[in-house]
Amino acid sequence: MRLTSETSSDGVREQLFILGDIPGVLWTPEDAVGVRPLILIGHGGGEHKKAPDVVACARRFVTGGRLAVAAVDVPGHGDRPTDEELNRIATENQARVAAGEELAPLIAGFQALVARRTVPEWRAVLDGLQALGQVGAGPVGYRGVSLGCGLGVPFVAAEPRVHAAVLGLGGALASAEAAARITVPVRFLVQWDDERVPRAQSLALFDAFASPEKTLHANPGGHGELPASELDHDLAFFSRHLR
Amino acid sequence: MRLTSETSSDGVREQLFILGDIPGVLWTPEDAVGVRPLILIGHGGGEHKKAPDVVACARRFVTGGRLAVAAVDVPGHGDRPTDEELNRIATENQARVAAGEELAPLIAGFQALVARRTVPEWRAVLDGLQALGQVGAGPVGYRGVSLGCGLGVPFVAAEPRVHAAVLGLGGALASAEAAARITVPVRFLVQWDDERVPRAQSLALFDAFASPEKTLHANPGGHGELPASELDHDLAFFSRHLR
Numbered sequence: 001m002r003l004t005s006e007t008s009s010d011g012v013r014e015q016l017f018i019l020g021d022i023p024g025v026l027w028t029p030e031d032a033v034g035v036r037p038l039i040l041i042g043h044g045g046g047e048h049k050k051a052p053d054v055v056a057c058a059r060r061f062v063t064g065g066r067l068a069v070a071a072v073d074v075p076g077h078g079d080r081p082t083d084e085e086l087n088r089i090a091t092e093n094q095a096r097v098a099a100g101e102e103l104a105p106l107i108a109g110f111q112a113l114v115a116r117r118t119v120p121e122w123r124a125v126l127d128g129l130q131a132l133g134q135v136g137a138g139p140v141g142y143r144g145v146s147l148g149c150g151l152g153v154p155f156v157a158a159e160p161r162v163h164a165a166v167l168g169l170g171g172a173l174a175s176a177e178a179a180a181r182i183t184v185p186v187r188f189l190v191q192w193d194d195e196r197v198p199r200a201q202s203l204a205l206f207d208a209f210a211s212p213e214k215t216l217h218a219n220p221g222g223h224g225e226l227p228a229s230e231l232d233h234d235l236a237f238f239s240r241h242l243r
Numbered sequence: 244m245r246l247t248s249e250t251s252s253d254g255v256r257e258q259l260f261i262l263g264d265i266p267g268v269l270w271t272p273e274d275a276v277g278v279r280p281l282i283l284i285g286h287g288g289g290e291h292k293k294a295p296d297v298v299a300c301a302r303r304f305v306t307g308g309r310l311a312v313a314a315v316d317v318p319g320h321g322d323r324p325t326d327e328e329l330n331r332i333a334t335e336n337q338a339r340v341a342a343g344e345e346l347a348p349l350i351a352g353f354q355a356l357v358a359r360r361t362v363p364e365w366r367a368v369l370d371g372l373q374a375l376g377q378v379g380a381g382p383v384g385y386r387g388v389s390l391g392c393g394l395g396v397p398f399v400a401a402e403p404r405v406h407a408a409v410l411g412l413g414g415a416l417a418s419a420e421a422a423a424r425i426t427v428p429v430r431f432l433v434q435w436d437d438e439r440v441p442r443a444q445s446l447a448l449f450d451a452f453a454s455p456e457k458t459l460h461a462n463p464g465g466h467g468e469l470p471a472s473e474l475d476h477d478l479a480f481f482s483r484h485l486r
Binding site: 164190192203206207212214215216217218219235 | 447
């Protein structure tokens with residue numbers, strides 16, 4: 001893992017890094033020394049590691065909880081090169097939806113394909129981050145909604161260092177099988193009027209988690225309208241489970 | 244309203260009162276002077292104003308938020324005389340369930356009957372409490388689950404002094420009509436494996452609230468297994484909405 005730049009503002013240090021061909025960003029308290037919990041954030045579809053909602057979440061966790069937070073670009077997103085295969089499938093899917101095909105199964109298939117790459121990538125990123133002095137081998141949390149849920153569920157299922165996860169805006173079609181292998185505490189977010197994930201699919205995914213401790217929070221509004229106040233609940237959840 | 248006794252422990256003053264034939268209890272900070280938000284708690288079926296979960300909730304709100312909290316016995320419960328009509332209906336309902344009839348519609352009918360008495364009673368209790376110096380005419384919240392939801396929904400719909408409500412473990416069959424008249428912020432609690440309220444009924448009641456600001460929290464477990472940690476969320480919710 002190679003650190004390529006470092007800046008600081010309002011008490012938060014931001015370091016860009018590259019691991020192999022994966023570009024990422026690490027946020028820590030400006031004065032951070034020693035081991036602390038690390039939250040990996042999975043960004044949404046069409047977003048990237050420094051999308052506004054990712055940065056807002058990271059800054060809230062760093063300033064409110066003195067956590068370390070990291071995000072990396074998913075293949076075909078942000079600073080990564082265009083991915084011909086993913087591009088082709090995304091274009092095909094758009095055409096199929098335009099022709100009247102159901103959206104949810106197409107999203108599910110696409111996310112499963114991407115997850116086969118991101119699960120090993122993110123595990124390698126964890127290795128690299130935990131070797132840094134201001135992160136260390138503390139407990140790990142994961143937060144991802146939408147694409148970040150579709151990719152996050154198989155990651156959390158596969159990675160024993162993850163002790164708690166905030167997931168949401170995702171459905172059972174894409175994720176139920178891997179969800180059944182997750183036993184760590186899960187906070188699951190649902191948008192009650194989600195136009196991309198049918199409500200029954202959301203509720204079925206919540207059902208599928210094997211975690212004895214899981215909680216579902218639903219709010220009115222569409223896929224993109226998750227209330228900012230849920231970030232405070234996210235932080236309280238991680239603070240409780242990652243000590 | 245006549246205050247009949249007063250005790251204090253661990254910073255919480257507890258005063259029993261009688262209003263007409265309604266026995267109640269008021270909890271306030273021991274050193275309380277002046278106006279503060281008041282939370283009315285509606286107890287569950289078969290419980291009473293000082294049931295352990297009611298007391299735990301009241302003490303949390305008083306010590307954590309310096310709120311005033313009150314609860315009264317529902318007709319036929321606690322220190323109120325046996326109510327022949329309600330008793331007869333409850334006995335009939337038990338027989339009908341034993342004979343294979345569905346539980347939810349019977350609960351709904353029973354709660355509608357009781358609510359016709361409790362709505363005016365609780366409004367009169369609010370009048371009495373708000374005349375006390377350590378309560379005053381501040382904003383009012385309501386918290387009730389199970390029977391406390393069935394009776395709470397029509398109360399919150401009818402009483403403009405209530406500015407926020409925590410409700411839950413109740414279904415649309417009993418409460419959807421009154422819920423559609425509620426526009427204040429609502430926090431709605433669902434037990435995911437509720438054996439008394441079918442899940443679809445719970446979700447339909449959440450749907451029915453007209454409140455622009457509403458949030459649903461669901462946790463695994465049966466009707467009686469609401470996690471104690473939800474009390475912290477209740478307090479944060481009231482603290483946010485009753486200032």
